[in-house]
Amino acid sequence: MENKEYDVVIVGSGIAGAIVAKTLTQAGKQVLLLEAGLEAGMAFDTDGAYKNYQEYLRSYYLALAKVPNAPYPDVKDAESPNVLDMTQINGKPDTKGYFVQNGPLPFASDYARAAGGTTLHWLGTCLRMLPNDFKMHTEYGQAVDWPIDYEYLKPYYEMAEREIGVSCDVQEQHYPNMGGDFFGKDYVFPMYKIPQSYIDKHFIEGLNGLKVSLNGDVYVPWCTSTPQGRNSTPNEKYRYAGTGWNATKKKLEMQPFPKRSEVYEPVGAIWDPYAGQRCEGNASCVPICPVQAKYNALKTLKSAKKEHLTLMSQTVATEIQIDSSTGNITGVAYKQYPQADSKEYVSGIAKGKIYVLAANAIENAKLLLASDACKTSDQVGRNLMDHMVLLTWGLMKEKVFPFRGPGSTTNIPTFRDGSFRKQHAAWISPIDNWGWGWPTGSPDTDLDHAVSTLNLFGNDLKNYLGDLLSRQLLLHFECEQLPEKSNRVTISKKYLDNIGNYRPVIDYNVSDYTKKAFKASKSVSDQIFAGMGVQDFTSYPSNEPDYTTYDGQGYVFRGAGHVVGTHCMGTTAKNSVVNRDQQAWDHKNLFLVGAGNMATLGTSNPTLTLAALSFAAAENVLKALK
Amino acid sequence: MEKTTAGLDNFIAISVPLTGYSRVALLATGMATDYYHAVRRIIGDDRMDDFLAVTADILQHTHDKAPALDREIRQQLLASLQYGPVTRNIIQLWYWGAWLPLPDAWIAKYGKGVKGNENHFISPAAYQQGLIWQAMGSHPEGSKQPGFGSWSIAPLS
Ligand SMILES: Cc1cc2nc3c(=O)[nH]c(=O)nc-3n(C[C@H](O)[C@H](O)[C@H](O)COP(=O)(O)OP(=O)(O)OC[C@H]3O[C@@H](n4cnc5c(N)ncnc54)[C@H](O)[C@@H]3O)c2cc1C
Ligand code: SF4
Numbered sequence: 075m076e077n078k079e080y081d082v083v084i085v086g087s088g089i090a091g092a093i094v095a096k097t098l099t100q101a102g103k104q105v106l107l108l109e110a111g112l113e114a115g116m117a118f119d120t121d122g123a124y125k126n127y128q129e130y131l132r133s134y135y136l137a138l139a140k141v142p143n144a145p146y147p148d149v150k151d152a153e154s155p156n157v158l159d160m161t162q163i164n165g166k167p168d169t170k171g172y173f174v175q176n177g178p179l180p181f182a183s184d185y186a187r188a189a190g191g192t193t194l195h196w197l198g199t200c201l202r203m204l205p206n207d208f209k210m211h212t213e214y215g216q217a218v219d220w221p222i223d224y225e226y227l228k229p230y231y232e233m234a235e236r237e238i239g240v241s242c243d244v245q246e247q248h249y250p251n252m253g254g255d256f257f258g259k260d261y262v263f264p265m266y267k268i269p270q271s272y273i274d275k276h277f278i279e280g281l282n283g284l285k286v287s288l289n290g291d292v293y294v295p296w297c298t299s300t301p302q303g304r305n306s307t308p309n310e311k312y313r314y315a316g317t318g319w320n321a322t323k324k325k326l327e328m329q330p331f332p333k334r335s336e337v338y339e340p341v342g343a344i345w346d347p348y349a350g351q352r353c354e355g356n357a358s359c360v361p362i363c364p365v366q367a368k369y370n371a372l373k374t375l376k377s378a379k380k381e382h383l384t385l386m387s388q389t390v391a392t393e394i395q396i397d398s399s400t401g402n403i404t405g406v407a408y409k410q411y412p413q414a415d416s417k418e419y420v421s422g423i424a425k426g427k428i429y430v431l432a433a434n435a436i437e438n439a440k441l442l443l444a445s446d447a448c449k450t451s452d453q454v455g456r457n458l459m460d461h462m463v464l465l466t467w468g469l470m471k472e473k474v475f476p477f478r479g480p481g482s483t484t485n486i487p488t489f490r491d492g493s494f495r496k497q498h499a500a501w502i503s504p505i506d507n508w509g510w511g512w513p514t515g516s517p518d519t520d521l522d523h524a525v526s527t528l529n530l531f532g533n534d535l536k537n538y539l540g541d542l543l544s545r546q547l548l549l550h551f552e553c554e555q556l557p558e559k560s561n562r563v564t565i566s567k568k569y570l571d572n573i574g575n576y577r578p579v580i581d582y583n584v585s586d587y588t589k590k591a592f593k594a595s596k597s598v599s600d601q602i603f604a605g606m607g608v609q610d611f612t613s614y615p616s617n618e619p620d621y622t623t624y625d626g627q628g629y630v631f632r633g634a635g636h637v638v639g640t641h642c643m644g645t646t647a648k649n650s651v652v653n654r655d656q657q658a659w660d661h662k663n664l665f666l667v668g669a670g671n672m673a674t675l676g677t678s679n680p681t682l683t684l685a686a687l688s689f690a691a692a693e694n695v696l697k698a699l700k
Numbered sequence: 701m702e703k704t705t706a707g708l709d710n711f712i713a714i715s716v717p718l719t720g721y722s723r724v725a726l727l728a729t730g731m732a733t734d735y736y737h738a739v740r741r742i743i744g745d746d747r748m749d750d751f752l753a754v755t756a757d758i759l760q761h762t763h764d765k766a767p768a769l770d771r772e773i774r775q776q777l778l779a780s781l782q783y784g785p786v787t788r789n790i791i792q793l794w795y796w797g798a799w800l801p802l803p804d805a806w807i808a809k810y811g812k813g814v815k816g817n818e819n820h821f822i823s824p825a826a827y828q829q830g831l832i833w834q835a836m837g838s839h840p841e842g843s844k845q846p847g848f849g850s851w852s853i854a855p856l857s
Contacts (some may be wrong), residue, residue, distance in 0.1 A: 364842055
């Protein structure tokens with residue numbers, strides 16, 4: 075295996091790597107994919123895939139804290155960060171978890187190092203970025219413009235929406251400054267929208283007509299059903315069978331169904347195409363969808379062309395090797411461990427004509443730093459971003475029955491764009507369907523409080539819980555973070571893992587630009603709660619890991635899991651790591667994929683955008699291979 | 701053997717007023733035997749037999765009827781340094797499926813021979829059968845899924 079030269083070597087089987095692998099193998103290229111996670115997670119046969127997934131599910135049921143990584147094995151040879159390891163940083167680095175957190179504030183998101191990557195435990199929200207998100211500098215004098223614009227990405231967004239299987243009613247999508255042709259004439263999504271929740275209906279009704287003041291301007295916030303990567307009823311007007319390489323035109327294209335009578339078929343579980351054809355309302359999408367109605371990258375990987383794809387699991391890429399005279403990459407060095415937590419490993423070098431790093435923003439940065447690669451710009455590892463999520467919660471006047479359905483089915487898009495971005499961050503507000511679970515640990519914390527502190531039992535307890543838990547409302551204010559040089563991933567010989575690989579060292583903070591948005595969004599929340607008669611229970615205790623103050627007020631933000639921006643795309647080799655083709659400026663046969671390429675964050679969850687970019691990257695790799 | 705069955709019956713009988721769910725509802729979770737054995741395993745036979753003796757006595761002399769029953773549960777169980785923590789744990793076991801560690805003070809005084817007192821779900825099924833989900837008109841997250849679109853209307857029950 076070591077001597078074989080593949081067309082392309084890919085590192086990482088998350089959505090970014092899986093899309094590239096699928097596109098290239100279907101175009102006839104020979105691909106080697108290295109995946110750090112366990113072999114069991116790579117099983118695609120009916121029994122193996124089912125058995126492995128049931129193990130994940132069992133771990134989830136038994137986990138006391140049902141955090142995103144609870145169902146998935148944490149292997150010492152390819153560790154994953156865990157939100158439970160996050161603490162306040164007091165002067166010296168926090169080294170308790172996989173991340174070495176230098177602070178001053180801890181980076182609050184995690185990811186999964188397992189086959190399929192972080193989409194195993196993502197929520198599945200699939201919003202496109204807005205046109206102005208690509209030109210923050212021109213429009214608002216903030217951060218940078220991207221070297222590409224919304225129009226460039228539009229066809230790739232359609233490919234990504236096909237691949238993920240997005241459910242959405244296009245006519246309901248109204249965003250600020252979206253322009254007249256955001257989706258294109260006659261565009262529909264593969265499936266109709268996921269039904270909005272009972273909470274949403276009450277919330278939308280309550281919000282109706284409410285005027286909100288912000289920085290002296292008056293807004294009338296509105297709600298929109300959220301596009302989601304989970305299965306719903308197919309839209310018979312949807313016309314695309316998939317995405318393919320047109321060798322003559324040297325272009326990726328959406329391919330129409332061969333017959334007019336054909337309709338889109340939801341992609342079910344990897345162990346059974348009929349399982350998970352509809353979202354069944356398990357209400358556990360994060361951390362695990364029991365029936366795989368929610369998209370995960372194993373679905374994409376499964377549909378790659380097998381004859382052209384070689385998978386190596388338990389294989390951790392450690393370094394890319396560079397020919398110092400040409401700058402070209404000559405191989406990827408890896409360590410393959412025989413079983414979980416083993417100290418032993420076998421070393422090897424994978425060789426291809428082109429190399430694609432798809433290990434996610436933090437792991438990609440680590441690999442580049444470990445290899446002394448992409449040095450010209452000094453931007454590798456910098457500009458680490460995430461949505462900083464301010465939560466507000468309260469009790470609705472009536473019972474709205476949360477803890478049911480997908481995590482969120484509606485959002486307030488009103489503050490996603492506007493001239494206020496000259497002063498402070500934009501945000502999106504998903505309405506949460508899972509009660510106060512995120513901020514307070516409901517429902518079991520409410521139970522414990524009721525039994526241990528309120529001394530309730532019997533019918534009183536039942537009625538108290540029935541009332542409290544069915545009225546819980548939670549809003550997110552997911553605030554944009556700008557790219558900043560000092561928010562960064564580095565490596566140090568002092569911090570190595572079980573098999574001698576680097577652990578990510580993270581410096582992280584929140585700037586006033588985002589803090590101002592905490593203040594502004596909290597004021598919007600206060601007005602909404604008052605206008606709807608929601609009893610406010612929000613609190614921001616100063617002992618929370620990501621506690622910060624602005625203008626005399628304390629705030630607690632949380633990570634969104636949106637790990638973005640460590641190898642940003644830009645206009646020159648001096649200001650960025652990759653060019654508009656997602657090719658490393660310094661190494662012509664190296665492509666980087668994933669949210670690390672994003673120059674700014676905007677207010678949409680990043681995966682749809684990184685998936686669209688991954689199709690574009692795959693096209694560029696195919697062009698380069700010719 | 702007979703003692704076990706009697707003990708189990710007692711355990712279920714006191715669980716009815718403690719949880720606010722009927723005997724049938726509790727049996728329907730399928731967890732009664734597992735919880736009974738789990739508590740016995742953790743706090744030991746002696747403590748378990750003491751607890752069941754007190755609860756049997758309460759049920760008998762209150763004729764299993766509120767308000768006397770409620771008062772006795774408060775005074776004899778919840779207010780008791782010995783039985784309070786165990787009682788609260790049993791309530792939470794039924795509602796959530798997990799055992800909570802008994803407090804250090806309890807362990808120091810009554811905890812000789814206590815085994816497996818750490819916070820844990822009794823089994824995957826215990827999580828799935830928690831009564832809390834019924835109480836709030838839902839289903840356990842990640843299990844007993846109610847079907848496509850069910851979340852867009854109020855629960856039927
Ligand atoms: C709780 C949570 C909820 C989220 N919800 C949403 C959402 O609703 N919408 C949205 O858009 N996004 C969401 N995200 C973000 C989303 O999950 C990620 O953006 C996305 O999965 C990233 O895909 P990726 O392929 O770039 O990286 P990953 O999915 O992280 O995949 C990287 C892969 O590379 C492998 N790998 C890593 N290092 C190595 C190595 N050295 N050698 C070999 N292999 C390696 C890993 O094992 C993994 O398989 C969420 C994230 C979290 C944590
Ligand atoms: S609500 Fe349930 S079935 Fe639907 S996607 Fe989430 S976990 Fe899967």
